[in-house]
Amino acid sequence: MLNRIMTAHRQMDAACEKVGGQINIMEVCGTHTVSIFRNGIRPTLPRRLKLLSGPGCPVCVTDQGFIDVMLELAQHDDCIIATYGDMVRVPGRAGSLETNHLSNVKVVLSSDDALKLAEKHPDKTVVFIAVGFETTTPATAVAVGEADRKGIENFCVLSGHKLVIPAMRALLSDANNKIDAFLCPGHVSVIIGSEAYGEIVSEFARPCVVAGFEPMQIIEGLAEICRQIVRGTAQVGSVYQGVVSAAGNTTARKIVAEYFEPYDGYWRGLGTIAGGTLRLKDKYKRFDALERFGIEEIPAEELAGCLCGKVLSGLIDPPECGMFENKCTPDTPVGPCMVSSEGACAAWYKYGRIRKRRS
């Protein structure tokens, strides 16, 4: 392993040498962010190689308006809110699912568990809080399909499912972006395939390299990006071969396309992204929670002083937010990036904080 690390570091040094200034690589995925921090990768990198945490934490990019709709639905006594664990602690304008002490909130690990809840409680409407990127959407689609086939009408989804490529495109379209290359998510790429990044590479000339979540894979992914920088090329690369194919999982994508369609949804910090969010197609609208309860999701401003949006865009590091570590901590989170286990602020707080040494 030591040899592989040293080879990788030589590549990184060579790239820094060539560029002269700083190299900014964005790890798109929250799982990468956590692995980078948990394995202490950052302090081992050359000083001029900077990692930016990207928008790939599903909870973090979910708009404040969506959170408020979720909390509103939780007030309905005849509803059961079935949600992934991470969403429970995200604060809205009126508390969070956790602090509101609601007995109708159930943490589930999958959309299938949510559907089972609906079968078990025919007198309640189960609202599945469907957030996540391409990895979780197929399962939601399957659950809607099951509900449709079996006639489980007391099941519906509040969809906040998002797509990675439109987000990368939006980030690069911002004139202030500092991104030189992307470390692309392993799990999402299993579904979308590595060739999905082709459009980013050809349009914006930024290297896109897919990596798994083991520390060695991340280090080698960064080295592959640096190799491209030294050569002066921008290509789609992968150090996760054998897991990620060029075409991805076409079956999963077909299932998603049957039930969902992209629209211009609102993302926290990034604003409206063209074709970046998924909603149920008209044919399946009766399983759409907004439709069922006649609620409109209104994009909402972030809570006062919260800079999660800038963190998600790679414009600032969490400690640059005035609330980080004083008003906003994992015990008293203000923004979602401090709540989610995949959030950049939570990772900085939990693993990355270097306390001031006595001089």
Added chain:
Amino acid sequence: MNQREDKKILLAHGGGGRLTSNLISSLILPRFDNEVLGKLTDSAAIELSSSSVLFTTDSFVVKPLFFKGGDIGKLSVCGTVNDLAVAGAKPVALSLSLIIEEGFETALLERILDSAANTAAEAGVRIVTGDTKVVEKGSADGIFINTAGIGTRVAGAELSFDKITPGDCIIINGTIGDHGMAIMSKREGIEFELSIESDCACLADLTCKILESTPGVRFMRDPTRGGVAAVLNEIAEGRRCDIEINEKPVPVNPAVKAAADMLGFDLLDIANEGKVLIVASQDSAEAVLNICRNHPLGRQGQVIGRVAETAAEAPIVEMITAIGGKRIVRTPYGRDLPRIC
């Protein structure tokens, strides 16, 4: 109990009348029989060999009640035995109180009591007193157990934060996170190819052997809820010292690691029920490790870190990661929520 009563626990089983005495005489006494409990007095009278007595209590509300490697009965005995053990005591006697939800299956109660009785017998402690209450359906989740325990101090075992000295070694007796991940995988209905088993075990035999033969032990604590991360931070705060641990030697079961990675958990944060973190002087670390490795509960024992004088305004726990990086280790929030993808 007769046929009519024997399937489910009724409110009357906790009411102090005929059903209560039937329950005690047919389910409790035969399992925990000893001369102190058998007298059924209001208080247990016990003779102790030392005047230095340690006393602790703990409540158990685990869900699921049965999991791979243990159940609430075993856990309720191990938990209190271990709290005594890591404080430097030889456990002597326990109380066992049951709070049962009306309608709880008697057969399950019997399994739990069998397990508690066997665990206590193996650990060499007697259950000398107890209580049973039954609450209305919906007021409890199946069964809750409280145990309290007393023990006598092992001669010379004066363990405290104050004894910890920079340069001391931190030793663990085996793999981390097994209990928490066993519970979590059962609770979430996740099946893994390799089975994950709780490490639930009574540590008193191991800790007594260490304390009786090694004078250099400064402090011990069992990393239960909050895991190794919480205990290391308690030590750092309690003694105002820094701690540096090394990821490489930290023993980990690969299946447990895979499960934790999948759910997004850090194994340092995950609960253990048969592990002890031992702070020992550099001179005695080897001897402690030898005792561990010659004991069934410490075969995978390792020195995982060291205590250092704090150089910061607030003490820190740092970890040298397997790839040679560095990061801090903090006390976890306290509620483990699985991640999204």
